[in-house]
Amino acid sequence: MLKEPIILGIESSCDDTSAAIIKGKKILSNEIANQEVHSIYGGVVPELASRAHQQNIIPVVDAAIKKAKIKKEDINAIAYTKGPGLLGSLLVGGSFSKSFSMGMKIPLISVNHMQAHILCHFIDEGKEVPKFPFLCLTVSGGHTQIVKIESYNSMEVIGNTIDDAAGEAFDKSAKILNLEYPGGPLIDKYAQKGNFKAFTFGKPKVKNLDFSFSGLKTSILYKIQNNLHKNPRFIEENLKDLCASIQFSIIDILINKIKKAIDKTGIKEIAIAGGVSANSFLRSELYKLSKDKKFNLYIPKFEYCTDNAAMIAISGYFKYLEKDFANQRDQSSASLSF
Ligand code: KG4
Ligand code: ZN
Numbered sequence: 001m002l003k004e005p006i007i008l009g010i011e012s013s014c015d016d017t018s019a020a021i022i023k024g025k026k027i028l029s030n031e032i033a034n035q036e037v038h039s040i041y042g043g044v045v046p047e048l049a050s051r052a053h054q055q056n057i058i059p060v061v062d063a064a065i066k067k068a069k070i071k072k073e074d075i076n077a078i079a080y081t082k083g084p085g086l087l088g089s090l091l092v093g094g095s096f097s098k099s100f101s102m103g104m105k106i107p108l109i110s111v112n113h114m115q116a117h118i119l120c121h122f123i124d125e126g127k128e129v130p131k132f133p134f135l136c137l138t139v140s141g142g143h144t145q146i147v148k149i150e151s152y153n154s155m156e157v158i159g160n161t162i163d164d165a166a167g168e169a170f171d172k173s174a175k176i177l178n179l180e181y182p183g184g185p186l187i188d189k190y191a192q193k194g195n196f197k198a199f200t201f202g203k204p205k206v207k208n209l210d211f212s213f214s215g216l217k218t219s220i221l222y223k224i225q226n227n228l229h230k231n232p233r234f235i236e237e238n239l240k241d242l243c244a245s246i247q248f249s250i251i252d253i254l255i256n257k258i259k260k261a262i263d264k265t266g267i268k269e270i271a272i273a274g275g276v277s278a279n280s281f282l283r284s285e286l287y288k289l290s291k292d293k294k295f296n297l298y299i300p301k302f303e304y305c306t307d308n309a310a311m312i313a314i315s316g317y318f319k320y321l322e323k324d325f326a327n328q329r330d331q332s333s334a335s336l337s338f
Contacts, residue, residue: 012057019060021067027314032307082111109326113312114145138273139167177239199245204216273300
């Protein structure tokens with residue numbers, strides 16, 4: 001039998017610096033350094049992010065190699081996030097990976113971050129994996145897409161946001177509520193004890209499988225501002241109900257589009273991926289829907305929902321099998337498409 005390749009994955013597209021070691025399809029380590037520096041600014045500050053990546057990248061890679069109990073000489077290839085993301089952040093991971101590839105004389109593999117979110121489903125954990133073709137709702141801080149996946153290396157975006165992403169809708173709403181960045185997990189937490197019918201907000205009317213969240217954000221902002229004029233303690237007194245109602249509005253948009261995508265394509269293999277796929281309400285609503293509409297649902301482990309290098313390493317593995325290698329002239333791209 002052929003020896004399973006060992007691949008080092010590097011992720012640095014936004015505000016998390018991550019390195020992972022994969023052997024075949026099994027993750028040996030997945031180290032992540034989160035950047036606390038952004039929380040007080042209500043969003044990621046690109047200049048601070050790239051500086052923090054530069055400080056974190058060597059210690060994170062070192063920790064991933066140690067945790068995997070391998071030597072750097074055992075690594076057969078290095079895979080890195082080429083885009084999309086913040087250019088300054090991408091360049092740190094890209095430059096590191098090119099140097100490592102050159103120094104260790106091993107192949108360099110470039111990976112699309114959004115495709116990697118989807119491919120995390122194929123990390124070997126002894127669980128069932130989606131069967132081709134399948135649909136994936138990829139929902140993160142920067143993207144909201146419905147993707148049709150034909151094979152590991154062939155994917156088509158069939159629905160996309162025309163303005164904000166779902167994660168952005170969570171984070172911007174959280175900012176209006178004076179919650180720290182990233183607000184998605186906090187809204188999820190407070191929503192658990194709130195009434196999702198307490199407040200209603202404007203619903204977008206977008207055709208096909210596309211999404212829109214900017215109107216919802218404005219509707220949330222106006223409703224809260226109007227109420228604050230009448231009662232300056234409106235947010236504190238209604239925080240849980242506000243979180244539950246905002247979360248309901250965002251997830252409702254996602255669920256309706258996924259229903260539409262199933263009807264349109266007839267595909268009954270459905271996966272979710274990206275940071276917002278950690279949301280407990282999205283998970284439970286989709287689970288209910290999967291029973292009603294009789295489809296197979298695939299939900300990633302929490303640690304593979306938000307940005308991580310394990311998903312870059314598994315994507316690198318599939319490209320390694322095809323000998324789909326990049327070279328030193330490969331350029332990071334902030335708006336890389338499929
Ligand atoms: O995939 P990701 O880590 O980074 C990007 O590629 O953007 O996604 C981050 C996004 C943030 O907007 C964050 O608020 C959101 O995922 N998020 C959540 C939850 N956990 C993370 N949103 C709602 N509920 C959650 N539990
Ligand atoms: Zn992401």
